[in-house]
Amino acid sequence: MSERTASAPTSREGYGYRYTFATRWNYNDQYGHVNNVVYYEAMDTTINRWLIREAGMDPLRGEQMAVCAASSCTFSRSVAYPDALEVGLRAARVGTTSVTWALGLFSGADEAPAATGSFTHVFVDPGTLRPVPIPVALRAKIEADLG
């Protein structure tokens, strides 16, 4: 089974899909920064949005369910409301039954990402919860758009 690996790009252009995640006043904590937990919400939202809107995945009636097996984030600069987070998505590694996404989170006019993250989805059968191969069409879409 072929696999591809890629590091997290450090510019917006390195990501095949970008989604603007609006921040909210109540995301700022008492330090005046968006709380670290919100970055994961931004990453999770961006990946699901791509899977559902761009790749046509049906989270409820599909034959596969994407389950998060691992995630991580490295924070370089703080972000504050009202700045939006522009989240870039690419596929860092496409395995047989799993995909590891690489994400860059950008804000304002900064070229460099405020944070970079990774997120591994395992595709499972909704009934047995056993890993199943990534659908062929999804694999092709990932390679075309996010490789």
Add this chain to the structure above:
Amino acid sequence: MSERTASAPTSREGYGYRYTFATRWNYNDQYGHVNNVVYYEAMDTTINRWLIREAGMDPLRGEQMAVCAASSCTFSRSVAYPDALEVGLRAARVGTTSVTWALGLFSGADEAPAATGSFTHVFVDPGTLRPVPIPVALRAKIEADLG
């Protein structure tokens, strides 16, 4: 400068501090599982609770501010409302200006953690945002309770 490293224990007893994080009906997503983002909220809440309640850190008027530099989580089993998450905390590595916490998230009667995570805090000066040494009293408290 002395440093200590420890892996994430796989039983509740391996963690010097444990906090019960209640789940909520609206934490369950349409798959009927607590969303992965909530695990980070549970970890962040547990660490801050220990810092504020047990170690006497004042997040607003203290001379140091703890900033999240990196975090990660590996998910082994799903959790669902109404199960609570019991979050175990220990110090995996205590450096000069940073602490890396190791966390185990347990639910129900299961001995093995549903997830394990790590979280690195850098201590900075609230004015300059430059790293500063971990306060001596905090270091002693970490070593006494979470080593």
Add this chain to the structure above:
Amino acid sequence: MSERTASAPTSREGYGYRYTFATRWNYNDQYGHVNNVVYYEAMDTTINRWLIREAGMDPLRGEQMAVCAASSCTFSRSVAYPDALEVGLRAARVGTTSVTWALGLFSGADEAPAATGSFTHVFVDPGTLRPVPIPVALRAKIEADLG
């Protein structure tokens, strides 16, 4: 059809069920207060907890689904982490197909509530989404515990 109406009690003892809702560091906004939205999360969590844990309602496989038709909250004093919210619940009005809950939210040693709220649930058939009568056993439980 019998109906009962009651105002929102102003002391903790006036509520037949009380649930302690823990606050979190990131619930405090930049003013250092728990954001108003969190009060609704506390009310929603308390009602669902009572319905599921105390009244045995099964939100997914039950013959009725409780849908929120209206809610409101009046805020008297601000609350801040690390103070917990103690949420009191009683039934203000029990109709044929709906219940209006009255809630009091208390914090610290204060006798008077920091906020009072109301929340109207309509019971519907999960398939047709048409209103259906409140189950007899639930009505009896409400009258016994929350009247």
Add this chain to the structure above:
Amino acid sequence: MSERTASAPTSREGYGYRYTFATRWNYNDQYGHVNNVVYYEAMDTTINRWLIREAGMDPLRGEQMAVCAASSCTFSRSVAYPDALEVGLRAARVGTTSVTWALGLFSGADEAPAATGSFTHVFVDPGTLRPVPIPVALRAKIEADLG
């Protein structure tokens, strides 16, 4: 002191300001509907966005702080991810020291609102927390744009 009252309009055009609040996969609860608490987050976000972006209010360094004294929402139809909520804002009542906002929450192609809400802000001095008059410029902006 002049006061103006207005009911919640039932079409999008009745609101002088409209903000599109994106929903997220994890906003859907196990019933497949956006949880009622999220509507309050949408309303709070829309009002603060207008105050900060359109009316130039500085939430941290301003001479007034807007505190939520009461809020309510009536839910007519459910909303589900991936539908966005378009939130309409107008001023229902402008008093001496407070404003009551009327909000309509719309989704998809529906003409009628999925929900309507109200939200009362009291303007207070950040130091004393005593009510203070609405700033003259803010009052003029409200009357020009949201009346």
